[in-house]
Amino acid sequence: MMLKSNLKMRLCKRHLQKLQQCIGTEKYRVDREYSFTGLTYQVLKRLYATSGEKAIFNKEVKIDVSQYPPERVRNFSIIAHVDHGKSTLADRLLEITGTISSRQKNEQVLDRLQVERERGITVKAQTASLFYTYKGENYLLNLVDTPGHVDFNYEVARSLAACQGVILLVDANQGVQAQTVANMFLAWESDLEIIPVLNKIDLPYADPEAVAKQIGNLLPVEESDILKISAKTGLGVEEVLKTVIEKIPPPVSDWEKPAKALLFDSYFENYKGVICNLAIIDGAIHKGDKIIAHSTQREYVVQNIGILYPKETPTDVLYGGQVGYITAGIKTSSEAVVGDTFYLKDSPVEPLPGFKPAKPMVFAGIFPPDQSQLSFLRDAINKLVLNDSSVSVDLDSSASLGQGWRLGFLGLLHMDVFQQRLEQEFNASVIVTAPNIPYKVKIQGAKYIKQYGSDEITVLNPCRMPDSSVITEYQEPLVLATIIFPVEYIGAIINLVLERRGEQIEQTQLDNTRVLMKVKFPLNEILVDFFDILKSITSGYASFDYEDFGYQVSEMSKVSFFLNDVEVEDMTMICHISKARNMAKKICAKLKEKIPRQLFKVSVKGKVGSQIIAREDINALRKDVTAKCYGGDITRKNKLLAKQAEGKKKMRQIGSITVPKNVFIDIVRKD
Numbered sequence: 127m128m129l130k131s132n133l134k135m136r137l138c139k140r141h142l143q144k145l146q147q148c149i150g151t152e153k154y155r156v157d158r159e160y161s162f163t164g165l166t167y168q169v170l171k172r173l174y175a176t177s178g179e180k181a182i183f184n185k186e187v188k189i190d191v192s193q194y195p196p197e198r199v200r201n202f203s204i205i206a207h208v209d210h211g212k213s214t215l216a217d218r219l220l221e222i223t224g225t226i227s228s229r230q231k232n233e234q235v236l237d238r239l240q241v242e243r244e245r246g247i248t249v250k251a252q253t254a255s256l257f258y259t260y261k262g263e264n265y266l267l268n269l270v271d272t273p274g275h276v277d278f279n280y281e282v283a284r285s286l287a288a289c290q291g292v293i294l295l296v297d298a299n300q301g302v303q304a305q306t307v308a309n310m311f312l313a314w315e316s317d318l319e320i321i322p323v324l325n326k327i328d329l330p331y332a333d334p335e336a337v338a339k340q341i342g343n344l345l346p347v348e349e350s351d352i353l354k355i356s357a358k359t360g361l362g363v364e365e366v367l368k369t370v371i372e373k374i375p376p377p378v379s380d381w382e383k384p385a386k387a388l389l390f391d392s393y394f395e396n397y398k399g400v401i402c403n404l405a406i407i408d409g410a411i412h413k414g415d416k417i418i419a420h421s422t423q424r425e426y427v428v429q430n431i432g433i434l435y436p437k438e439t440p441t442d443v444l445y446g447g448q449v450g451y452i453t454a455g456i457k458t459s460s461e462a463v464v465g466d467t468f469y470l471k472d473s474p475v476e477p478l479p480g481f482k483p484a485k486p487m488v489f490a491g492i493f494p495p496d497q498s499q500l501s502f503l504r505d506a507i508n509k510l511v512l513n514d515s516s517v518s519v520d521l522d523s524s525a526s527l528g529q530g531w532r533l534g535f536l537g538l539l540h541m542d543v544f545q546q547r548l549e550q551e552f553n554a555s556v557i558v559t560a561p562n563i564p565y566k567v568k569i570q571g572a573k574y575i576k577q578y579g580s581d582e583i584t585v586l587n588p589c590r591m592p593d594s595s596v597i598t599e600y601q602e603p604l605v606l607a608t609i610i611f612p613v614e615y616i617g618a619i620i621n622l623v624l625e626r627r628g629e630q631i632e633q634t635q636l637d638n639t640r641v642l643m644k645v646k647f648p649l650n651e652i653l654v655d656f657f658d659i660l661k662s663i664t665s666g667y668a669s670f671d672y673e674d675f676g677y678q679v680s681e682m683s684k685v686s687f688f689l690n691d692v693e694v695e696d697m698t699m700i701c702h703i704s705k706a707r708n709m710a711k712k713i714c715a716k717l718k719e720k721i722p723r724q725l726f727k728v729s730v731k732g733k734v735g736s737q738i739i740a741r742e743d744i745n746a747l748r749k750d751v752t753a754k755c756y757g758g759d760i761t762r763k764n765k766l767l768a769k770q771a772e773g774k775k776k777m778r779q780i781g782s783i784t785v786p787k788n789v790f791i792d793i794v795r796k797d
C-alpha cells in the first residue's frame with residue numbers, strides 16, 4: 127500500500143505497522159480498531175482516502191440492512207444500445223453515492239473481467255448496492271449494469287427479473303438504435319417502469335431535442351420529462367438518482383412470510399467457490415440458515431450473506447426486497463440453476479416461475495489441444511458456465527480432435543468471448559471448430575428413422591448430417607432483424623438484404639432522417655460478416671439487432687473438406703445450395719493460405735454433395751531450422767529448437783499433416 131510520506135511521518139511506527147496488518151483483512155473493524163491503533167477515526171479515514179483504500183474502508187463497516195424495508199429499496203437496471211454509456215453512468219452513480227473513491231471514478235468499476243477491459247464492452251451484468259439519502263430518508267439502491275451487445279441479451283433479460291424499473295439510456299448524438307428498441311421491449315414485457323435518459327449531452331454534435339422526439343415516438347413520455355445528462359462529466363447525474371427513487375416502485379415484499387429468494391446469477395471465484403446472486407422476495411435469510419434449492423431439492427447452509435458494495439460485503443442477513451449474494455458450499459453449475467427458488471428448510475414455498483431458457487443460436491466444438499488436458503478443460507468449462515448460464519454444453523467427439531464438447535452460444539461474439547475467458551481466467555488452451563447453426567431435417571427409410579430415433583431431427587454438428595439421399599426436407603433457422611439507418615442508405619440496404627436472402631417484413635420512418643426496417647433473414651446469412659458490411663455501406667450509421675424467428679424449409683447442401691484425401695470432419699459446413707460451390711472454393715483457398723508448407727505435398731479438396739468442385743495444392747518444403755547453424759554454437763542451435771517447439775504448441779496434427787490449431791475457426795473468419 128502506498129502511503130503519502132507526510133502522513134507517514136506523522137504516524138509513529140507502531141501505529142503504521144498495526145494499520146498495515148489490519149488493512150484488507152476481515153478482522154479489521156473501523157469502530158474498534160481506531161482506538162486500538164491510537165488514531166482518531168478522522169485520521170484513519172484520511173489515511174485510507176489518501177492511500178486509495180477508501181472502498182476497503184467502507185467495506186469493513188458492517189451495514190445494518192434491517193434499516194431498509196421495501197419502501198426504502200429501489201432495484202433498477204441500466205439498459206441501452208452498445209456504447210451509449212451504461213458503465214460510465216454506473217461509475218458516476220457509484221461515485222456520487224461514495225461507493226467508490228473518486229480515484230476509481232473512471233475505471234468502469236463494474237466491468238471487472240479482463241475481456242471486458244480489453245474489448246471495452248460489458249459482457250456480464252454486474253450488481254452493485256448504493257446508499258443514498260433523499261429528502262432526509264436513507265435508501266438502499268441496487269443497480270445492475272447490463273451488456274449492450276445483442277449476443278449478451280440473456281444477461282439483460284435475467285437481470286431485469288431482479289428489478290422493478292430501468293434507466294433507458296440513449297446517446298444524444300447517435301439517437302435511438304436497434305438495441306435501444308430491443309431492450310426497451312424487454313423492459314416493457316417485464317412490466318418495468320422505464321426512465322428515459324439522454325446521455326453525452328456534452329458532445330458538440332449532441333442533439334438532445336431531436337433524440338427526445340425519437341424517444342417520444344417510442345414511449346408514452348413527455349419530451350420535457352426526459353432527463354438530459356453527461357455521464358462523463360457528471361452533469362445531471364444526481365437528478366437520475368432522485369428520479370429513480372421517485373418513479374421506480376419499491377419491491378413488493380412481506381418480511382413476515384417464509385423466506386423466498388430468486389437466484390438470478392452465479393459466478394465462481396478462486397478461494398471463495400460459487401457465489402450466488404439472490405433477489406430476496408419475501409422473509410429473510412440469515413447466515414447459518416439451512417436453505418433448499420427448489421430445482422435440485424439439495425440442502426445448503428448459508429456460509430456468507432451480504433450485499434455487493436460493490437464487492438461482496440457481509441451483512442449476515444438479507445431481507446425481502448433486497449438484492450445481494452450468498453455462498454453456501456454450492457459446487458457446480460448443475461446445482462446453481464439461474465431462475466431457481468431458494469427457501470428455508472422446513473418452510474417450503476411456491477417456487478417462482480424461473481427464466482425462459484436461453485436459446486443458443488451458434489454451436490461449435492471445443493477440444494483440448496491434447497487429450498491429457500481433457501479433465502482440466504472440463505473443470506474450466508464447468509466453472510465458466512456457472513458465470514454464463516446461456517451456454518449449452520454437450521459431450522462431443524471427433525476423429526481428428528478426440529474427446530471434447532459441443533457448446534451452444536448466442537452469437538459469434540459470445541463464442542469469441544467465451545474462448546477468451548477460458549484462456550485468460552482459467553489458463554485453458556482450446557481448439558474451437560468452425561461455428562455452425564442447428565438445422566432440422568426430415569428423413570425417410572425405416573432403417574434411418576430407427577437409427578436417428580425420429581423422422582425429424584435437429585443436427586447440431588454438420589458432420590453428423592445424414593446422407594443427402596435419405597433427407598426429404600431441410601429446414602434452416604431464421605432471425606427477425608431490426609435495422610435502423612439514415613434514410614439515404616435505403617438503396618444499399620435493400621441490395622444487401624436481397625443478396626443475403628432476406629425478406630423485408632416492415633419499414634417505419636422513425637423521424638425525418640431515419641428508418642427502422644424489420645427483415646427476415648436466414649441466420650446463416652448474417653452470422654459472420656453481415657454487421658461489418660452493414661456498417662461499411664452505411665459509413666457506420668446503421669445499427670442492428672435480431673431475435674429468433676423459427677425455421678423455414680430450404681435447399682441446403684453439405685460442403686466437406688479433405689486434406690490429402692482424408693476428410694476433416696470438423697471442417698464440414700452446411701450452406702444454401704446456391705452458395706455451396708463458392709463456399710467450397712473460398713475455404714479451399716483459405717486452407718491453402720493458413721496451412722504451413724509440410725515436408726510433403728498436401729492437396730486440399732472441397733466437395734459439395736458427392737462432387738469434388740475445388741482443389742488447391744500446398745507444395746512441399748523441407749525446413750531444417752538448424753541448417754544455418756553449422757559450426758559449434760550449441761546454445762544457438764538449442765534456442766532455435768526451443769523456438770520451434772514453442773511454435774509446435776500452436777499446431778495440431780491431422781493425420782500426418784500439421785495445421786495451426788486456430789485453422790478451424792480462421793477459415794470462416796473474415797480477413
Ligand SMILES: Nc1nc2c(ncn2[C@@H]2O[C@H](COP(=O)(O)OP(=O)(O)OP(=O)(O)O)[C@@H](O)[C@H]2O)c(=O)[nH]1
Nearest residue numbers: 208209210211212213214247248274326356357358
Ligand atoms: N463525451 C461523452 N462520452 C461518454 C459519456 N458517457 C460515456 N461516454 C463514452 O462512451 C464510451 C462508451 O461508454 P461505456 O460506458 O463503456 O458504454 P456502455 O454502454 O457501457 O458499453 P457496452 O457495455 O459495451 O454496451 C466510452 O468511451 C465513454 O467514455 C458522456 O456523457 N459524454
